[in-house]
Amino acid sequence: MSIQKVSMISAAAILMGTTAFAGCGISNGNVSILGNEFAAIQAVTDGAKACADDGVTVESNLNKDYRELQVAALTANPAQYSAVTTTNAAIVPLLSDNLIRPLDDLIAKHGQHLSKNQLITVDGKVMAIAFMANAQHLFVRDDILEKVGLDAPETYEEVIAAGKAIKDAGLMDHPFATTSQTGWNLGEEFVNMYLGHGGQFFKSGTAEPTVNNEAGVAALNTLKALTELSNPDYLTFDSNAVQASWEAGEIAMAHLWGSRGTGILDDEGSSEDIVSNTSLIASPTVGGGDIPASTLWWDGFAIASNASDEDAEASFVAMLNGISTEVVKANNDAAVWLVEGYEPAPASAGVFATAAGKTKPYPMIPFMGLMHTALGDELTDFLQGKETAEQALADVEASYIAAAKEKGFLN
């Protein structure tokens, strides 16, 4: 490396350092961030890294498997990471083990500008700051629906009818797809469908399961009707697979994550013809219900309990810098931001429409993760026609109860 280059780089570093210092207002502390990896989170951590200077270090580990690391990493004292990005599901084990700290003092000191709907409060204490929203919603191909003379579906009954019409017209063999991979993805589809049918997962105030009921059976039957319109490999479909088939033009309707909207609408991986005919619309309602059969998710950040007060404060300020209006404006299309200054983009239309329909948020309950796992494991047999819906739901409850007893939620 030539001396000129070195001096240019260090000049740039000094320049960035000073501007960041002016913007962040922290003089020392170590910030390390653990988080999920996608474009919006990368933008946030890059924004936080702008706070690094002589006295402040900012490091990040962005990783799709962050949920498997977070409990162990934050249990250590001092914690391995001072800040974590989290969601309404991922935050639950952190709350249960008391691994993240209340943020009220820090908000009073540095976060007066945060809007109220960014504050995630549990029992009156702010435990996390949300910065973006996500939900699964419907992606439809207008041109294919036009060919069979149908409007964009608003209910799952219409989705199924449209799928059959497309199949009968010989346009596509498998017009529908959703993230139906055995495990977490399939569990999530049931959660969506069950809440759309007005179901309750637990007897209120207890950890006792209540999924084996009419709403559960109806939700399963709807799922089965949908999988019959999907490629026979549907039990291996995750978000990547569904996005790939969408971009290849193999499907006409997909129930997929809003965060995939940007990737599907960009000019990579697909043809102009498919992209220009793709509409992102609200998640459908089901079974005569009035709320979309989907769940709302927020992504946010939390600060570790086992970090020193100095590091916690530095992390909080750095993360606030990561979700500043400037960062959001520069990355407007990367997510549905909950931050002031965000302009809704075409890729976020589906999430907005789904949220506007009063869709329920994913339950932030300590034992929901165990229920989700049981659903993901036990529903396959029904979808493959090996057992009845009642039997599958009874299996879910039995499997959940065994796990909940072992984890101390049930006796």
Next chain:
Amino acid sequence: MRHKTFFWFILPSLAAMILFIALPLVSVVVQSLHIEHEQVIVVTENCGPFGCTEESSVDTEATAQLRAEQPLGRFAGLSTYFDRGHLATAEIAEAWRNRDGFGGFLSELYNLPFYKALAFTLTYTFLVTPLVILLGLLIALGVNRLPSLLKGPTIFVSLLPMIITPLIGSLILFWMIDAQGVIGKTLQWVFDDPELSLKASPALTWITLMVYGVWSSAPFAFVVFYAGLQTVNSDSLEAAMIDGATRWQQIRYVVIPHLMPLVVFISLIQLMDNFRVFEAIVGFSAQANATSLSYIIYADMRSDLTRFNSAAATSVLTVIGVAILLTPVLLRTWRDFKGKAV
């Protein structure tokens, strides 16, 4: 060697074995006998971008106190071993009482996660192990007859499946057998069935996993047999030839008896390896149709609500399973050994 010298001689390995084998085993057994302390649940009002809801949460202070009193959790004896996720004794008894013929009972049994995993694990072990030995032997005999110029390259190519990391190997095959992949499309064309999917049907998934298992393990058997073939006594072979033995008879009566100890060795290694079949299930996303004991352990550990106690119980059951499987082979080796000693 005097006792004292022997003791000092063996001490390092003994210490390492206690530290890395015995202690972890004891720890796993202890964990499998406990379950987590009771979680104190309270109802709180939680608010966020989508409004406020009354939801259950854990009372962290009360729970932390319980945890401090009993760091290991609650002692539960063998109850984890017998719950639905493991041996499921209560469910089996129930299924036996209400059985609808023996087939009905079996399908009830297959509905329980442990037995479902056991069914695949055992089928896999007992089909893949002999096929690996057979295929490895055939390749070794074939390669052994090649002109020496071709031997090197052939051995290298035959070893490739073993060199590829199992997870990568299975992922490559996963995409090849996809309905859009080269093998998947070819099979659809051969059988003239556009709906044919190797990933959708349980039977085809099992076959795919076993074919993969044979493909990836055969090179191991091949290398061992090939090494063994270099030590076959040429005098015995020549004597057999002079007596007019055909090539088949030479293999059957000279080569195979010579390789028998190696067959026992490969069986031992393969039985252990195949009983903990795992990577292929993840690589092929086959968990809907095929799970194994190792996969159950993995699923318990791979979430933020880790079920250490359940995973520990399954681990102990796996160790017991391996011990049962190996007993006949070990007994046989022991008898042979004693027979020789006399």
